[in-house]
Amino acid sequence: MIDVPTLVEQAREGRPRAVARLISLVENAAPQLREAMAALAPYTGQAYTVGLTGSPGVGKSTSTSALVSAYRRLGKRVGVLAVDPSSPFSGGALLGDRVRMQEHATDPEVFIRSMATRGHLGGLSWTAPQALRVLDGAGCEVILVETVGVGQSEVEVAAQADTTVVLLAPGMGDGIQAAKAGILEIGDVFVVNKADRDGADATARELNHMLGLGESRGAGDWRPPIVKTVAARGEGIDEVVEALEKHRAWLAETGELAVRRRRRAADEIEAIALSTLRARIGDLHGDRRLSALAERVADGTLDPYGAADTLVAGLTRA
Template identity: 50%
Template sequence: MTDAYSSSRLVAGVRTGQQRSIARMISRIELGAPGVDLELAELYGSAGRAHVVGVTGAPGSGKSSLVSALAASLRRDGKLVGILAVDPSSPFSGGALLGDRIRMSDHSGDGGVYIRSMATRGALGGLARATTDAITVLDAAGMELVLVETVGVGQAEVDIVRTAHTTLVVSIPGTGDEIQTIKAGVLEIADIHVVNKADRDGANRIIRDLTGMLRLGPPTPPGEWRAPVLGTVATEGRGIDALAAALHEHYAFLAAGDGLEQRERAMASARVSAIAQNLVAERLTDSGLGDRAAQILDEVYHRTLDPFSAATALVRVTT
């Protein structure tokens, strides 16, 4: 079997939703296997139909339980669901810690759900390029919704906004820093606020605080989406069907106007920029550039060349 034939079969397997092919393709993406970019290029035209949902929030907010419960609700509606649980990279292997897959084991044996843990590999914002590529694979495989659970939330961790159509921000009561969490850019990135573990004391207060802060912010222009604040108890399934309905409502809202096109154009721009940056970074580490790069860096060291001009010179060498 030739490599080209194997690649063709793999792409065909992904397009028909074969889980073994999906798993192999994502593994090839994570490994940066030769030819994987060409395979992704073939799959790209088959994608573009899935509703991509980002789920972010502070550690301990129950994101994994929420995603698992949400997937169960979507499956009851007959939806095909892909789940990418983005874990912190292992400091030893660079791979993902598989806690999320263990916590989502309730879906084992369901062919309508595909779950994969992926490593951040140190990517700013808790997302790596491999995650975005994996979304394309699940999309091309026919998944109707792709749920992407990120590591956390904060000023530097909003990459999910440039990757998803709908962003859920998950909060919990009783942490003592709810207001600080609200200040950390959360209001700006959330399409839907979810207060999980809403059976705890203080849940009503954080729902009220979030709702109040949304009202105190810039007024929502007529016809624009107003982010709802929903309470859930994921471990008991409470509020999950309402959350699923809000997801559908938000996607329908985007599709009814030009919101969906705007988001997808922004997603495309961010993806192309990330790929271009990766290509330049790869070229900079190319052994063939070693002497020229060393010369430029030596000039910076001796302060005969400023670092800004040096960076420009290195980029020119790589293109």
């Protein structure tokens, strides 16, 4: 039997095992999840959430680890949600405990969790919003969300973060990839990592040019900065933190922070509602109501839209 109030109290005290168990409730859609979310709600809304995304190989894990170190030097409690590809066998996170972040494993003020996408397009697991809520409620002041990598449809990190960091690296065709995947639109801070390699300056110039082409900003609008780093050596990371803090201040001053968080909450509510409806529809397979509607559609006495309307009306009345 899971004692949710005790679990939430222990998570608030920063006990890693309690935080891990709460996130497991999220991942498993456990019956106690609703109670846990209700208990955590009064403590949420304090964390600053930073999303990190970019093509595979640009150094996302290394950069995330370096940012953890930088925020810990500032005395912040840090949470990391690393969203990985799913194992085709277990459904679990393929990269597991993030080997490159193990230097923080013994720090009680850092909580790192890998979550599987479980086939969900968009770069984030559908359970990520609730996992972020757990980390927020557990007192993490900064939460770093690292995605599996950017592709055509893997830009959802922007919907879950207060600030989105897009990482690029020289020699990887990232300029073309950025334009193709719509990354210019979601990036609040751009980082050219591995800046000790040839072509780093050219990548930064190309990126700056592309940002200028899409410029349609007013006087008070945010213009994404471009920061060069060598994350493996910690070079440029303090400048990234400075850029993040400037964006955070801009969000607060303009009211954009509240707008983004309300949008995020609306998306979360919608996802939960759709999941509930989907589960109810799944329960209808073999049900007489669905069979009767299917029969009428098959013999031409009812169109599929009318049948769907009837089905939805019945579900929402239930």
